[in-house]
Amino acid sequence: MATPSKAGTKGVPREVRRQQLLEAATAEFGTRGYAAASLPAIAARVGVTKTLLHQYFGTKEDLYVACLVPVGDTLLAAIRSAMGPDAAAPHTPLRVLDGIFAALEGRRESWFVLYDPSLPPGGEAAGRAAEYRSAIDRLAAGGTADVLRATGSADPLDADALNHVWQDLVATLVRWWVKHPEQTPQAMTERCSRLFAAAALLVPGTP
Amino acid sequence: MATPSKAGTKGVPREVRRQQLLEAATAEFGTRGYAAASLPAIAARVGVTKTLLHQYFGTKEDLYVACLVPVGDTLLAAIRSAMGPDAAAPHTPLRVLDGIFAALEGRRESWFVLYDPSLPPGGEAAGRAAEYRSAIDRLAAGGTADVLRATGSADPLDADALNHVWQDLVATLVRWWVKHPEQTPQAMTERCSRLFAAAALLVPGTP
DNA sequence: GCAGTAATTTACCTGACGGTAAATTACCTA
DNA sequence: TAGGTAATTTACCGTCAGGTAAATTACTGC
Numbered sequence: 001m002a003t004p005s006k007a008g009t010k011g012v013p014r015e016v017r018r019q020q021l022l023e024a025a026t027a028e029f030g031t032r033g034y035a036a037a038s039l040p041a042i043a044a045r046v047g048v049t050k051t052l053l054h055q056y057f058g059t060k061e062d063l064y065v066a067c068l069v070p071v072g073d074t075l076l077a078a079i080r081s082a083m084g085p086d087a088a089a090p091h092t093p094l095r096v097l098d099g100i101f102a103a104l105e106g107r108r109e110s111w112f113v114l115y116d117p118s119l120p121p122g123g124e125a126a127g128r129a130a131e132y133r134s135a136i137d138r139l140a141a142g143g144t145a146d147v148l149r150a151t152g153s154a155d156p157l158d159a160d161a162l163n164h165v166w167q168d169l170v171a172t173l174v175r176w177w178v179k180h181p182e183q184t185p186q187a188m189t190e191r192c193s194r195l196f197a198a199a200a201l202l203v204p205g206t207p
Numbered sequence: 208m209a210t211p212s213k214a215g216t217k218g219v220p221r222e223v224r225r226q227q228l229l230e231a232a233t234a235e236f237g238t239r240g241y242a243a244a245s246l247p248a249i250a251a252r253v254g255v256t257k258t259l260l261h262q263y264f265g266t267k268e269d270l271y272v273a274c275l276v277p278v279g280d281t282l283l284a285a286i287r288s289a290m291g292p293d294a295a296a297p298h299t300p301l302r303v304l305d306g307i308f309a310a311l312e313g314r315r316e317s318w319f320v321l322y323d324p325s326l327p328p329g330g331e332a333a334g335r336a337a338e339y340r341s342a343i344d345r346l347a348a349g350g351t352a353d354v355l356r357a358t359g360s361a362d363p364l365d366a367d368a369l370n371h372v373w374q375d376l377v378a379t380l381v382r383w384w385v386k387h388p389e390q391t392p393q394a395m396t397e398r399c400s401r402l403f404a405a406a407a408l409l410v411p412g413t414p
Numbered sequence: 415g416c417a418g419t420a421a422t423t424t425a426c427c428t429g430a431c432g433g434t435a436a437a438t439t440a441c442c443t444a
Numbered sequence: 445t446a447g448g449t450a451a452t453t454t455a456c457c458g459t460c461a462g463g464t465a466a467a468t469t470a471c472t473g474c
Contacts, residue, residue: 008469009421017421035243036325038461049423054463118243151405155398161383162402168379169372176371180364191362195369198358200407215439216451224451245431256453257432267432 018056020046023107025057026067030109034064034125035118061125064113068125071110072132078103079139092143093166097192100170101177101185111174115167140166225263227253230314232260233274237316241271241332242325268332271320275332278317279339285310286346299350300373304399307377308384308392315388318381322374347373 012020024045028037039050039060057063082099083092104111114133119126144162148154177188219227231252235244246257246267264270289306290299311318321340326333351369355361384395 005423005468007421007423007467009471010469011471012421014421033325039463040461050462051424051464052422055422060462118240147408148405150408151401153401153405155401157387158398158401158405161380161398162405164383165376165379165402165406168375168382172372172375173368175375176368183364191365191368194358194360194362194365195372198355198360198365198369199372201354201357212438212453214437214451214453216441217439218441219451221451246433247431258434258454259452261433262452 021056025063026110026113029067029113033118034116061123064125065128067113068128071113074103076135083139094193098189101188105185108178115171228260228263232270233317236274236320240325241323268330271332272335274320275335278320281310283342290346301400305396308395312392315385322378
């Protein structure tokens with residue numbers, strides 16, 4: 001037996017493997033980003049070959065979309081339910097954060113597959129991700145617009161900028177959370193509450 | 208003449224070419240990030256071959272460092288001068304932003320070469336970038352710590368998180384600025400001032 | 415016990431990138 | 445005007461990624 005070939009089934013049923021690969025891919029995409037994530041690396045996480053990955057999910061973009069959809073659906077639902085009917089209430093931002101943290105627990109890095117800047121432009125992956133993002137955008141825009149109107153500013157560019165700031169703020173908090181695995185979702189929400197209060201002090205002349 | 212070879216000098220003096228290549232590389236690194244930036248693409252911006260790039264700057268990491276140093280020095284100086292002696296003054300954040308915007312005008316994307324997450328870990332590039340970042344970190348930490356102490360929170364994790372939030376906020380604003388080239392630095396500073404005021408309204412119970 | 419099928423790998427192709435050695439052309443000066 | 449040198453390209457190599465076709469093994473029901 002010069003070549004003890006390792007081909008052949010390992011007895012892992014299709015659905016199980018599929019789930020394993022999906023999780024590995026989501027983690028890899030979430031931490032490294034689409035462009036830097038490599039199919040061999042993802043497959044290696046599960047102890048398997050990249051060919052198998054292709055057989056299960058097709059092309060790299062297909063695999064990304066397969067990862068994206070559940071993440072996007074989950075997050076969108078969480079945010080929708082957290083915003084509720086009165087999007088302009090002052091406590092809404094914290095509720096949204098709390099909803100996101102809860103939805104992300106156990107798969108924290110998956111937030112970043114939704115906001116991956118390295119997706120090949122024009123492809124299906126970028127398109128689907130953009131859809132999810134703009135859905136979230138619309139929700140957030142409602143909140144930020146109300147807030148801005150309350151300060152008297154009607155500048156649409158201000159609104160756009162504030163929207164970006166808010167969403168990147170969420171990303172920052174999640175990124176910090178990923179680096180502190182021992183922090184529970186509730187602890188994060190409380191920390192955010194304190195940070196908000198501190199940030200308010202930075203602003204001079206609050207009427 | 209079957210092969211009209213295009214080799215040979217084009218009469219561009221060394222220093223000029225060097226500067227052209229540096230600018231092109233900085234732009235490419237700043238927009239695409241280190242990993243996604245390709246030497247052929249950088250060279251093509253100047254209408255030249257990647258080999259020339261190597262001859263001028265050596266390896267890809269060497270080129271990155273060559274881009275990093277002037278950017279880092281400029282920004283560090285701008286931030287230092289903006290913070291001045293009283294880092295805890297409530298108007299300091301805006302002054303820092305103003306300083307950064309002014310220093311970045313004309314090369315806005317260069318901010319992101321300093322905060323490139325795709326640098327090969329362990330290499331010289333990552334090391335040098337980390338030095339610049341931690342220098343800025345120390346400056347920012349002074350400000351955020353004072354602010355936090357004023358709210359009564361002594362939690363070091365809060366301080367760390369606030370620091371991250373602040374620095375990512377800067378990145379977000381610069382990114383937004385890059386996407387709106389017509390905005391002047393002063394306009395950006397004023398916009399930030401309005402946004403700060405709006406954000407303060409989000410926080411309930413400001414004493 | 416045997417055939418069929420499900421699960422998986424081996425082997426291979428293509429393309430791009432980082433990197434290097436050698437050749438090529440244009441400029442400048444004696 | 446001839447030779448040297450500065451500026452630049454051509455041609456090439458190794459590596460690794462994405463992707464596909466074909467072979468290989470293990471499980472399963474009859």
